[in-house]
Amino acid sequence: MSVPRCQDVEDRTEADSSGTTRHDLEVSRRTFLQSATALGAGLATGASAQAPAAAASATARTKSLTLNINGTDHTVAVDTRTSLLDTLRDHLDMTGSKKGCDHGQCGACTVLVNGRRVNSCLLLAVSAEGDPITTIEGLAHGEELSPIQAAFLEYDAYQCGYCTPGQICSATALLDEMKAKQASVVSFEDCTQEAPKLSDHEIRERMSGNICRCGAYPNIVQAVRAVARQVNL
Numbered sequence: 278m279s280v281p282r283c284q285d286v287e288d289r290t291e292a293d294s295s296g297t298t299r300h301d302l303e304v305s306r307r308t309f310l311q312s313a314t315a316l317g318a319g320l321a322t323g324a325s326a327q328a329p330a331a332a333a334s335a336t337a338r339t340k341s342l343t344l345n346i347n348g349t350d351h352t353v354a355v356d357t358r359t360s361l362l363d364t365l366r367d368h369l370d371m372t373g374s375k376k377g378c379d380h381g382q383c384g385a386c387t388v389l390v391n392g393r394r395v396n397s398c399l400l401l402a403v404s405a406e407g408d409p410i411t412t413i414e415g416l417a418h419g420e421e422l423s424p425i426q427a428a429f430l431e432y433d434a435y436q437c438g439y440c441t442p443g444q445i446c447s448a449t450a451l452l453d454e455m456k457a458k459q460a461s462v463v464s465f466e467d468c469t470q471e472a473p474k475l476s477d478h479e480i481r482e483r484m485s486g487n488i489c490r491c492g493a494y495p496n497i498v499q500a501v502r503a504v505a506r507q508v509n510l
């Protein structure tokens with residue numbers, strides 16, 4: 278009768294209810310590690326094979342656009358997923374429009390497209406092709422500031438200035454909206470929707486998409502009101 282070796286006894290002793298022994302477990306652990314190593318090598322090989330594919334796909338997404346900005350055509354090749362704000366700042370060196378939140382919440386990136394204010398961080402550059410775009414760099418005529426720019430200076434309507442380009446673009450469009458008698462929520466509250474009046478309440482409502490972290494709001498309202506009076510609004 279053969280005497281079982283100690284290890285065999287141990288293995289048998291440690292067999293679980295399904296009959297699996299330590300030896301079985303060690304074999305499967307070794308097999309797992311071998312498989313994992315092979316899989317890792319495969320993934321690494323796959324990753325390097327995917328790199329050219331990714332580059333090709335990025336090239337496929339790059340489009341040459343011609344954007345009319347401040348009256349001048351600019352041709353630029355960008356990934357079609359690039360926002361107008363990033364195109365202005367990173368590809369065309371027009372850094373006047375600021376990036377605050379990049380989520381459409383602060384208004385620092387406001388520019389005018391077709392005369393309407395938009396958050397350029399939310400607008401794809403490709404969708405602005407063919408439309409006239411006005412940025413803060415295009416509001417002055419040479420050395421002559423636009424009326425809103427001059428009023429912001431006169432009424433000290435800024436502190437750090439980071440929100441100011443967006444505030445000025447917004448206020449510029451606000452005046453045009455008032456001239457076109459476009460109503461706001463406040464116009465309906467005040468029952469003046471047929472011919473909105475530019476009260477301070479209206480100014481605050483219409484500028485509410487532009488956040489100023491320095492809290493220059495009272496002076497901003499004064500500056501907008503002053504220009505509105507000059508043009509009989």
Ligand code: FES
Binds near residue numbers: 377378379384385
């Ligand atoms: S950066 Fe566009 S809204 Fe804030």
Ligand code: FES
Binds near residue numbers: 436437438439440488
């Ligand atoms: S002036 Fe500083 S955020 Fe408006």
